[in-house]
Amino acid sequence: MVKLNVSKLNDFFAAIAAEEKLYIPVDSADGAAFRPYEAGMEMSKACNSTRSAKDFFFPQVENLVNFKVDHNKKSIEIIDNRTEAEDFVIFGVRACDMASFEILDRVYLSDPVDSYYKNRRDHGVIVTAACGRPQETCFCTAFGIDASNPAGDVTTWFVGDDVYFKANTEKGEALVAKVAAIGESAEEKPVEDFKAGVKFMMGRLPIKDIKLDKISARGLMENFNSPIWDDEFKTCLGCGTCTFVCPTCQCFDVREFKTNEGVIRFRCWDSCMYSDFTQMSHGNNRVSQKERFRQRFMHKLVYFPNNNEGIYGCVGCGRCLRSCPQSLNIVKVAKALGGKD
Amino acid sequence: MQEAMIARAKELLADGSVSRVMGWKKGEFSYDISPAVFENADQLVDFVYDDFCGANVSKYLINESKKEGKILAFLKPCDSYSFAQLLKEHRIDREKVYVIGIPSYGKADINKIRAKGIDGVLGIKSEGTDFIVDTIYGEEKIAKFEAMSERCLTCKSKKHVDVDEMMGEEGEWNAESKRFDKVAELEAMTPDERFEFWRGELSRCIRCNACRNVCPACTCVSCVFDNPNSDINNKAAASSFEENMFHIIRAFHVAGRCTDCGECSRVCPQNIPLHLLNRKFIKDINELYGQYQAGANADEKYPMVNFTFDDCEPGIVYKRGGNQ
Numbered sequence: 001m002v003k004l005n006v007s008k009l010n011d012f013f014a015a016i017a018a019e020e021k022l023y024i025p026v027d028s029a030d031g032a033a034f035r036p037y038e039a040g041m042e043m044s045k046a047c048n049s050t051r052s053a054k055d056f057f058f059p060q061v062e063n064l065v066n067f068k069v070d071h072n073k074k075s076i077e078i079i080d081n082r083t084e085a086e087d088f089v090i091f092g093v094r095a096c097d098m099a100s101f102e103i104l105d106r107v108y109l110s111d112p113v114d115s116y117y118k119n120r121r122d123h124g125v126i127v128t129a130a131c132g133r134p135q136e137t138c139f140c141t142a143f144g145i146d147a148s149n150p151a152g153d154v155t156t157w158f159v160g161d162d163v164y165f166k167a168n169t170e171k172g173e174a175l176v177a178k179v180a181a182i183g184e185s186a187e188e189k190p191v192e193d194f195k196a197g198v199k200f201m202m203g204r205l206p207i208k209d210i211k212l213d214k215i216s217a218r219g220l221m222e223n224f225n226s227p228i229w230d231d232e233f234k235t236c237l238g239c240g241t242c243t244f245v246c247p248t249c250q251c252f253d254v255r256e257f258k259t260n261e262g263v264i265r266f267r268c269w270d271s272c273m274y275s276d277f278t279q280m281s282h283g284n285n286r287v288s289q290k291e292r293f294r295q296r297f298m299h300k301l302v303y304f305p306n307n308n309e310g311i312y313g314c315v316g317c318g319r320c321l322r323s324c325p326q327s328l329n330i331v332k333v334a335k336a337l338g339g340k341d
Numbered sequence: 342m343q344e345a346m347i348a349r350a351k352e353l354l355a356d357g358s359v360s361r362v363m364g365w366k367k368g369e370f371s372y373d374i375s376p377a378v379f380e381n382a383d384q385l386v387d388f389v390y391d392d393f394c395g396a397n398v399s400k401y402l403i404n405e406s407k408k409e410g411k412i413l414a415f416l417k418p419c420d421s422y423s424f425a426q427l428l429k430e431h432r433i434d435r436e437k438v439y440v441i442g443i444p445s446y447g448k449a450d451i452n453k454i455r456a457k458g459i460d461g462v463l464g465i466k467s468e469g470t471d472f473i474v475d476t477i478y479g480e481e482k483i484a485k486f487e488a489m490s491e492r493c494l495t496c497k498s499k500k501h502v503d504v505d506e507m508m509g510e511e512g513e514w515n516a517e518s519k520r521f522d523k524v525a526e527l528e529a530m531t532p533d534e535r536f537e538f539w540r541g542e543l544s545r546c547i548r549c550n551a552c553r554n555v556c557p558a559c560t561c562v563s564c565v566f567d568n569p570n571s572d573i574n575n576k577a578a579a580s581s582f583e584e585n586m587f588h589i590i591r592a593f594h595v596a597g598r599c600t601d602c603g604e605c606s607r608v609c610p611q612n613i614p615l616h617l618l619n620r621k622f623i624k625d626i627n628e629l630y631g632q633y634q635a636g637a638n639a640d641e642k643y644p645m646v647n648f649t650f651d652d653c654e655p656g657i658v659y660k661r662g663g664n665q
């Protein structure tokens with residue numbers, strides 16, 4: 001384990017940024033947000049970023065291919081505009097978001113592999129940061145996630161005036177070697193004490209033990225037909241904010257944008273909360289907001305675990321609790337669905 | 342107030358005057374209140390009315406008034422303007438709604454409390470002019486006006502429109518509200534500065550459509566931005582120009598109908614001050630067509646769909662510096 005005084009953190013950032021793109025969370029008008037590092041930037045102290053870190057591997061908008069149309073020659077040229085093969089480092093990812101990558105991997109890295117996603121995964125180095133100040137909306141523990149000991153290529157702990165680094169992978173070793181050059185080797189003890197402190201705090205969080213076993217014990221159809229859906233959805237705006245801020249929401253749509261010179265084919269996030277989600281020529285699968293609302297929560301709490309050895313499609317980051325304009329969210333739904341005590 | 346409201350709702354449910362109640366429901370913590378429809382007296386155990394009931398419930402009455410039976414709606418002053426505007430647009434069946442006006446002394450905004458560095462909020466108690474905030478890291482105190490949402494600090498009216506019954510005290514129109522100050526500041530900028538300001542704000546938009554979906558003036562059954570045949574229904578913007586276009590078109594479409602309820606800015610997960618766009622339109626309408634408040638009266642014709650010989654000419658744009 002290597003440690004670095006926080007005052008030297010920016011030297012470390014500068015050393016990385018000199019070689020590849022580095023993103024760190026900084027405070028901005030819309031809360032903490034990952035931004036490309038520039039000299040003098042200060043890392044945010046917020047518990048987590050407003051938008052999730054999935055954006056790095058699964059961005060909201062991604063150009064897939066361009067077509068150049070020449071009307072005179074009656075030709076269509078296909079132009080490769082892919083950019084996802086650049087190396088980058090993300091610093092300060094929390095345990096919940098790290099766990100969300102594993103969920104996204106199950107979707108995008110299983111057959112057929114999504115090469116856009118895979119390239120970004122291969123070219124990204126993830127430096128996680130253990131949580132020192134969990135919030136009331138955090139319930140990662142409900143999914144067995146340890147906020148004090150996140151995975152990633154490198155794990156860091158902010159303890160007092162020092163940042164402790166531990167490499168977990170080969171990519172991580174290379175990065176930690178850069179810390180070693182300006183830092184010093186360190187004992188494990190302070191980190192162990194810190195972890196115990198975090199665990200104590202996690203145990204005091206108010207929504208940490210939503211009980212999901214009851215939902216899982218019930219059959220799919222029983223959950224699907226539960227009367228709670230008639231009530232819970234009523235004031236949902238169908239805005240999709242919850243799906244956009246969610247680190248595990250994985251749905252997308254492929255669209256085309258026409259310009260004078262040709263066509264940009266891009267993909268963008270989609271949301272099951274939208275009326276045109278999965279629309280087909282016969283019309284729509286889910287015609288009412290109740291059905292759309294149910295889809296979101298059934299997917300996270302029932303369908304995903306059914307297809308993935310019991311792993312839920314939620315990591316308890318609490319973003320949908322903080323961002324839903326009408327304060328509807330997965331915790332309220334899970335409790336209503338029978339996970340209360 | 343809350344107890345009196347619950348008691349009155351129970352009375353009206355019991356004597357059959359109404360069959361449902363539109364109000365607010367308590368959450369996990371004290372600030373995460375949801376608007377809700379209560380189907381019977383038993384469900385009212387979760388009914389709340391306190392400093393965090395900022396959500397405007399009027400738009401829900403469009404659908405609720407299509408159902409069987411009458412619904413009781415508790416409306417704050419700002420909600421009642423939206424309600425009256427929706428009546429004017431024939432969106433709500435007035436016969437199906439029993440409206441009780443309730444006072445509002447300003448609603449709190451959890452994000453402002455968090456911005457003051459108070460985090461891990463579990464519960465909030467009102468104590469005189471302060472909030473006592475219980476957090477996982479200990480107790481904190483914040484003055485209410487510091488926690489109050491922007492729209493409430495510049496509230497236009499504490500007086501209701503079109504209620505069947507009033508509970509608590511009726512307020513007054515507030516001619517002194519400073520709601521156009523920020524617009525005037527933007528007007529004083531050079532066009533380039535203003536462009537930069539809006540670029541900075543709108544470029545953060547994630548196009549979740551929360552602003553549109555919550556807006557009581559946005560009641561099109563199918564929005565042009567959701568129409569797959571419109572060529573502009575992209576779920577994300579391929580360029581930042583498109584993002585501006587979405588907001589500008591929306592602002593034009595609600596011009597003269599926006600009551601300035603402030604919901605768009607409240608719901609935006611990216612903290613974009615959308616109300617400033619609409620307030621610019623309101624200010625211009627006031628200046629060019631005479632004082633007008635959308636929703637103040639359910640029958641009056643509104644300037645955007647009316648013609649009078651005193652109306653300004655299109656050339657006003659040049660006079661006001663649009664050719665710079």
Ligand code: SF4
Nearest residue numbers: 236237239240242324
């Ligand atoms: S649950 Fe909330 S955030 Fe999600 S679509 Fe409904 S209103 Fe929007």
Ligand code: SF4
Nearest residue numbers: 246314315317318320
């Ligand atoms: S459903 Fe909500 S709490 Fe769960 S991962 Fe998504 S945003 Fe986070």
Ligand code: SF4
Nearest residue numbers: 249250251272296299
């Ligand atoms: S179906 Fe809905 S909840 Fe599931 S990943 Fe897609 S958008 Fe998210």
Ligand code: SF4
Nearest residue numbers: 095096131134138140
């Ligand atoms: S949910 Fe857990 S891992 Fe995520 S920010 Fe909160 S405490 Fe940290």
Ligand code: SF4
Nearest residue numbers: 546547549550552609
């Ligand atoms: S609510 Fe905010 S982020 Fe969402 S579409 Fe409106 S302006 Fe954009």
